[in-house]
Amino acid sequence: MIRVALAGNPNVGKSVIFNALTGAKQKVGNWPGVTVEKKEGICEYKGMKMQIVDLPGIYSLTATSIDEKIARDYILNEKPDVVVDIVDASNIERNLYLTLQLIEMEANIVVALNKMDLARVKGYKINVRRLSMELGVPVVPMVAVKNEGIEELKQAIVYASKNPKKPLIRYNDGVERAISSVQRKVIENSILPEYPSRFVAIKLLELDEDILRKAGISEEVVKGWIS
Amino acid sequence: MDFVSLLAMARYEKIGEIIGRCVERIEKPRTFSDLIDTVVLDKYLVFPYSLY
Numbered sequence: 600m601i602r603v604a605l606a607g608n609p610n611v612g613k614s615v616i617f618n619a620l621t622g623a624k625q626k627v628g629n630w631p632g633v634t635v636e637k638k639e640g641i642c643e644y645k646g647m648k649m650q651i652v653d654l655p656g657i658y659s660l661t662a663t664s665i666d667e668k669i670a671r672d673y674i675l676n677e678k679p680d681v682v683v684d685i686v687d688a689s690n691i692e693r694n695l696y697l698t699l700q701l702i703e704m705e706a707n708i709v710v711a712l713n714k715m716d717l718a719r720v721k722g723y724k725i726n727v728r729r730l731s732m733e734l735g736v737p738v739v740p741m742v743a744v745k746n747e748g749i750e751e752l753k754q755a756i757v758y759a760s761k762n763p764k765k766p767l768i769r770y771n772d773g774v775e776r777a778i779s780s781v782q783r784k785v786i787e788n789s790i791l792p793e794y795p796s797r798f799v800a801i802k803l804l805e806l807d808e809d810i811l812r813k814a815g816i817s818e819e820v821v822k823g824w825i826s
Numbered sequence: 827m828d829f830v831s832l833l834a835m836a837r838y839e840k841i842g843e844i845i846g847r848c849v850e851r852i853e854k855p856r857t858f859s860d861l862i863d864t865v866v867l868d869k870y871l872v873f874p875y876s877l878y
Contacts, residue, residue, distance in 0.1 A: 699841065805833060
């Protein structure tokens with residue numbers, strides 16, 4: 600069984616894609632300990648079964664809201680085989696922010712580039728192949744409300760589950776130097792070894808309360824590493 | 827500047843680079859309907875600056 604999580608900003612067509620993938624085979628409940636709806640379903644494709652989990656709609660993975668914390672914890676702790684990042688093609692700039700954060704988490708991503716029709720109406724011409732090369736992950740153009748691209752998405756999920764990718768997005772030199780110095784300390788001190796070291800380094804630099812608490816270190820220690 | 831802001835800026839910088847290489851914005855020619863809309867909006871719905 601391939602375990603798949605659907606992630607994306609609110610209003611990108613996540614529910615439409617979830618329904619198209621799972622049909623009637625859905626189960627609705629709550630995430631443990633909170634009253635946030637959790638939808639799960641099963642998708643069958645060419646004799647393979649996929650368990651699809653619909654994550655709450657989020658703009659980033661900073662864990663400042665319950666929704667962000669649920670999504671982040673699920674990806675980090677449950678380690679789904681594939682994370683489908685649903686991107687609104689007509690609002691691509693804002694949506695790619697979450698994509699970069701998912702790449703930082705070393706999630707095995709497939710980008711579902713939804714609402715391609717709206718993007719065309721807005722005058723955007725997107726080079727999908729180039730976008731896939733730049734991000735280092737598969738990108739599937741879709742118009743989910745018209746059921747366009749659903750089969751291609753299923754195919755991409757199966758392919759990605761067999762060929763996982765962990766692309767590296769490099770930022771400007773100053774930021775990379777800071778990440779490297781903290782990442783070195785993270786590796787040397789075996790801080791949260793169950794999580795990707797670059798992700799932990801980035802979150803420590805951001806003084807992320809959740810990661811600081813889990814790592815058992817203070818802000819001052821991190822600031823000392825940077826200076 | 828704190829690292830939350832620096833990292834957010836670095837991410838947007840990277841997104842800008844990616845979009846610059848993958849997305850082309852095609853300006854659509856204005857239609858007669860657009861022209862009518864503009865005239866109606868300018869004439870009747872814009873804040874009357876003469877009264878400001």
